[in-house]
Amino acid sequence: MSVADRLVFPDPAGLPADLALAGPVEQREYLVDGEIRLWEGPMQEVASPICVETPTGPVQRVIGSFPLFGAKEALATLEAAVRAWDNGRGPWATMSVADRIAHVEGFVHRMIARRAEVVKLLMWEIAKSRADSEKEFDRTVDYVRDTIDALKDLDRTSSRFVIQQGIIGQVRRAPLGVVLCAGPYNDPLNETFTILIPALIMGNTVVFKPPRLGVLLHRPLLEAFRDSFPPGVVNTVYGSGRETMTPLMASGKVNVFAFIGTSGAADALKKAHPQPHRLRSVLGLEAKNPAIVLPDADLDLAVRECVLGSLSFNGQRCTAIKIVFVHSRVADDFLRRLSKAVAELKVGMPWEDGVAITPLPEPGKTGYLSELVREAVRLGGRVVNEGGGTVRGTFFYPAIVYPTSPESRLYREEQFGPVVPVLPFEDLEEPIRYVVESKYGQQLSIFGTDAEVIARLIDPMVNQVCRLNINSQCQRGPDAFPFTGRKDSAEGTLSVSDALRVFTIRTLVAAKDNPLNKAIITRTVRDRLSNFVSTDFIL
Ligand code: G3H
Numbered sequence: 001m002s003v004a005d006r007l008v009f010p011d012p013a014g015l016p017a018d019l020a021l022a023g024p025v026e027q028r029e030y031l032v033d034g035e036i037r038l039w040e041g042p043m044q045e046v047a048s049p050i051c052v053e054t055p056t057g058p059v060q061r062v063i064g065s066f067p068l069f070g071a072k073e074a075l076a077t078l079e080a081a082v083r084a085w086d087n088g089r090g091p092w093a094t095m096s097v098a099d100r101i102a103h104v105e106g107f108v109h110r111m112i113a114r115r116a117e118v119v120k121l122l123m124w125e126i127a128k129s130r131a132d133s134e135k136e137f138d139r140t141v142d143y144v145r146d147t148i149d150a151l152k153d154l155d156r157t158s159s160r161f162v163i164q165q166g167i168i169g170q171v172r173r174a175p176l177g178v179v180l181c182a183g184p185y186n187d188p189l190n191e192t193f194t195i196l197i198p199a200l201i202m203g204n205t206v207v208f209k210p211p212r213l214g215v216l217l218h219r220p221l222l223e224a225f226r227d228s229f230p231p232g233v234v235n236t237v238y239g240s241g242r243e244t245m246t247p248l249m250a251s252g253k254v255n256v257f258a259f260i261g262t263s264g265a266a267d268a269l270k271k272a273h274p275q276p277h278r279l280r281s282v283l284g285l286e287a288k289n290p291a292i293v294l295p296d297a298d299l300d301l302a303v304r305e306c307v308l309g310s311l312s313f314n315g316q317r318c319t320a321i322k323i324v325f326v327h328s329r330v331a332d333d334f335l336r337r338l339s340k341a342v343a344e345l346k347v348g349m350p351w352e353d354g355v356a357i358t359p360l361p362e363p364g365k366t367g368y369l370s371e372l373v374r375e376a377v378r379l380g381g382r383v384v385n386e387g388g389g390t391v392r393g394t395f396f397y398p399a400i401v402y403p404t405s406p407e408s409r410l411y412r413e414e415q416f417g418p419v420v421p422v423l424p425f426e427d428l429e430e431p432i433r434y435v436v437e438s439k440y441g442q443q444l445s446i447f448g449t450d451a452e453v454i455a456r457l458i459d460p461m462v463n464q465v466c467r468l469n470i471n472s473q474c475q476r477g478p479d480a481f482p483f484t485g486r487k488d489s490a491e492g493t494l495s496v497s498d499a500l501r502v503f504t505i506r507t508l509v510a511a512k513d514n515p516l517n518k519a520i521i522t523r524t525v526r527d528r529l530s531n532f533v534s535t536d537f538i539l
Contacts, residue, residue, distance in 0.1 A: 003387025006347045007395040009051040009058050009359075019120060019351050025064030027219045030238060033080040034231025036222055039067035044239065046216060049127040049359035050349065051393040058393030063124050066215045069239040071247035074207075077235045078248050081178045081205040084232025092233045093175055093203045096531040097155045098538050101148050103228050104201050108144045110224035118189065121217035123350040126185055127358040127394075128313060130351045140190045143479050144197050146496045151201055152538045154500055159535050161521070166513050168521065170533055173504035175203030176280060177255030180248055182241070184260045184284075185361065186316040186416075188214025194479070195258040195282060198499035200234065204256065209237045209244060211261075213361045241265060249273045256503060260284035260318075263488040282502045283491040284483070286414045287442035288322045289465075289474045292431045292457075293334055294448030295327040301471055302447035303337045306420070309445060309473030311345065311398055314357060314418045318489075319474045321445055322414060323404070325431040328424040335402055335422065339385040342398050342420075359394035360417060366391045369399075369417045372410045376421065379405035389419075414440070428457070435464045441486030443467040443474035466490070509533050 012020070025046075028039045043065040051058035069077075084090050092100070115137050122133035158172045179199040183192025188211045199206055210218045215238060225234040237244050241261075248254055249272040256279070259266050263285040273279045291309065293302050309321035326334045345356040360366060373389045381401045383389050388399035396418055404411050404421035411421065425431055435444060444465045448454050454470060461468050466484045469475075476483045484493040492502045509532060511517035524533045 003390045003397050004392060007390065007392035007397065009053050009393060010349050012052060012061075016351065018116070019123070021063055021120075021124065024062060025121070025216050025219070027064060027066045027216055029219065029222055030067055030069075030077075031222050031225055031234060031236045032077050032232075033083075033235070034226060034229075034233075036226055041070070041073070042068045044068045046125065047363075048124050049361040049394040050124060051359065060394065064216050067238045069237055069244050071243060074237050074239070074244035074248055075251060077237050078178070078207050078251060078253055080232040080235045081207050082253050084205040084230065085178050088175070088177070090205070090230075090232075092205060092230050094531060095203065096534070096536070097151060098536065100201055100203060101151060101538070104144065104148060104197065107224055107228035108141060110228060111144075111221055112141060114220035114224065117220040118217050121220075122189065122214075125214050125217055126188065126361045127350050129355050129358060132313060133350065136187060136190045139477075139479070140193045143190070143194055143496065146479065147197050147201060147500070150497045151500055154497070155538050159537050161535075163513060167510050168513050168517065169508045169510040171506060171508040172532060173202065173501065174507035174532075175504055177204060178253055179204045179206045179256040179258055179503065180209070180245065180254045181206055181258045182209045182245065182261065183211055184318070185211040185213035186313060186318075188217060191260045191284065192218075194494055194499065195260070196234075199256065199258060199503045200229070202500055202503045204503055205233050205235075207235050207237055207248065207254075209241070212241070241269075245269055246272050252278070254279065256280045256282065258282040258503075262286055266491075280502070281491050282494070282499075284318060284494065285485065285489050285491075286416075287318050287440045287485060287489045288412065288414050288438055289319060289440075289443045289445070290431060290434060291321045291324045291445040291447065291474075292425075292428075293324065293326040293330065294428075294446070294450070294453060295329045296449045296453075297327075297330065297447035298449060298471070299330060299334055299337055303334065303341050305445065305447070305471065305473040306338065307341045307345070309475075310420045311342070311356065311418055314360060314396075315398075315420075316360070316416055319443060319476050320416075321474055322416075322421070323411065323434075324420060324422040325425050325434070326422055328426055331402075331422075331424045335384050335400065338400055338420070338422070342385050342388075342400060345398070347395070347397065357395075357398060357418065360396055361394070365417060366394065366396045369396050369415060369419050372408075372413065372415055373399050373401060373419060376401045376404055376408040376410045379408045381405060381408070381421075384422075412439075428453075432457075432460070435461065439487055440489045441465050442489040443469060443485075445469040445472060445474050447471055
């Protein structure tokens with residue numbers, strides 16, 4: 001079957017019953033001040049990447065709509081979070097850690113009950129395969145549970161006094177205030193929650209804006225948020241980032257900007273804040289992670305990991321391998337195997353078993369990728385796999401481009417899609433120079449079998465990227481590992497335990513060691529008068 005014949009959209013009548021959408025999901029609800037309110041203003045239509053076949057070709061199916069807030073409504077939502085924070089005096093900010101944990105446990109329990117709806121909408125909104133959508137949901141639940149455990153650990157070590165140079169102190173981590181949270185479309189649930197949940201559990205209040213593509217899938221969780229947290233602790237904003245997030249930042253009332261997206265958007269939003277020194281930023285940004293295939297690499301393994309690394313979820317991962325340097329001695333063999341592996345990937349709808357390549361949700365994305373490939377071909381490359389770059393509707397069949405010219409956009413730009421640029425090297429200095437000169441510094445994969453060569457690369461390269469993967473694709477997980485980047489790839493470090501730190505500030509209560517102060521501290525602890533000065537030990 002030709003590649004073009006494989007790029008087919010389903011007949012809506014033939015969809016399995018649990019996947020069919022009864023009708024468009026019109027989401028008018030938004031959460032503010034502990035209430036789910038109904039939006040009466042303009043709405044944004046949601047077009048699924050999953051098209052309907054028509055006599056004139058595939059057309060994106062409209063699956064719903066969501067509120068399009070303006071600055072006024074976004075600011076009103078922010079005010080709810082500001083009131084709930086109440087200058088650090090609000091019930092959530094001053095609550096005991098054990099009680100906050102109980103609220104988050106309640107949330108996760110309610111969240112699990114909505115799993116099927118969220119997974120279904122993940123498939124319809126961003127065409128993530130069912131297996132990966134389920135993994136995203138379950139990984140998020142695990143992340144919340146691991147966060148609770150990490151906080152218990154942190155709290156246990158803070159539940160004691162230290163006495164230094166005649167001063168008694170108790171040191172804890174205190175919340176920072178109002179957090180503006182916005183995640184990316186490719187992991188709309190997981191990556192958003194890796195910032196939202198730690199921010200919340202540490203006592204901050206949150207304004208949360210779901211990603212532009214991936215709004216409806218958060219709708220089933222609105223009641224869980226409303227029923228699990230005090231009013232104003234979680235509030236939602238919808239609409240264009242520029243229209244809503246810019247005025248929020250310009251208000252000066254956002255204390256933490258937690259954002260996973262592009263560095264351009266992050267920079268513009270940070271600049272909108274009138275007192276940048278008061279703003280903490282936690283950013284996950286773009287990357288162009290290279291793979292380096294050495295001449296002695298196990299090519300089967302390298303190909304397997306490069307396919308996973310560059311094409312999982314169609315390459316729409318910030319951690320994806322986005323360029324491959326292969327030693328010229330093994331380049332032909334590598335390309336042959338890579339093309340074969342790509343040809344074996346199943347193309348289809350997200351709910352099909354074993355599917356790997358699905359339609360792309362971003363408007364204009366197939367045109368952008370085609371342009372990148374066209375330019376790389378003009379500059380001396382060719383598409384080496386059969387049918388590579390074929391477009392049908394929102395489908396873009398993976399294209400392996402070789403050799404990719406250093407003059408091409410594909411060499412530098414983060415394609416964030418199913419195009420695999422490959423180029424040969426003779427001298428290891430060539431890929432090293434690429435990493436050094438890159439704007440990005442997230443991760444790197446190195447494929448080889450000689451420990452000496454690999455070890456010689458490790459020491460300089462760990463000062464360029466924040467994770468070096470040996471014979472393994474680039475990835476974020478396990479979530480206990482630090483996830484960050486240098487240069488334009490990140491600000492701050494996220495992991496289950498690091499995230500608890502980035503949304504807080506070390507704060508202490510201290511007293512000169514004398515009988516009066518000892519009596520005050522003893523009575524405070526014994527009669528549980530404070531949630532901060534406390535030796536309660538959470539088991
Ligand atoms: O966009 C970033 C990635 O999705 C991070 O997570 O490596 O687990 O896909 P991942």
